[in-house]
Amino acid sequence: MKRSLACVLLLILALVIVGCGSSTSTSGSHKIDVTLSEFKIETSVSTFQPGTAYQFSVTNTGKTDHEFMIMPSSEGAMNGMPMGDMDKMALATIDTIHPGETKTLSVTFPSFSAGTQPEFVCYLPGHYEAGMKQDVHISK
Structure with missing residues (x-):
């Protein structure tokens, strides 16, 4: 009887531990929700760990097309730079949303040196200048 009760209690404990999981998906990456609208980028998380896999779920709740880029550092408006050049600089990109x-993107951030932190942006014409940018912090 005591042995059966102990087994039941261990099973319950195991189920509780499994049920209390974190924000990771079944693939082991952390799920991050990103919302694009006119003209802002909102995220569920803005501080990330280098070397950790993240799964971004990017939803456009606005009324116009947007894009989602993770740039290696704040590059500003980049007026006049061809989109192909911006894409080469980006850590990750989802073109038209x-x-x-909703589109997804998997990213593992590298380490960044002091003074250089990445930024989430939309570089469609006029969007960055209208405020479609979000600072991101990579922990050391």
């Missing part, structure tokens, strides 16, 4: 659409 139509209104109501």
Whole structure:
């Protein structure tokens, strides 16, 4: 009887531990929700660990197309730079995200030196200048 009760208690404890999981998905990456609208970027998390896998779920709740780029550091408006050059600089990119659409992106951040931190941005014409940017911090 005591042995059966102990087994039941251990099973319950194991189920409780499994049920109290973290914000990681079944693939082992941390899920991050990103919302794009006119004209801002909002995220569920803005501080990340280098070397950790993140799964970004990017949703456009706005009324116009947007894009989502993770730039290695604040590059400013970059007026006049061809989009292909910006894409080469980016750590990660989702090109066009139509209104109501959600796209995903997997990213593992490298370490960054002091004074250089990445930024989430939308560089469609006029969007960055209208405020579509979000500072990101990579912990050391």
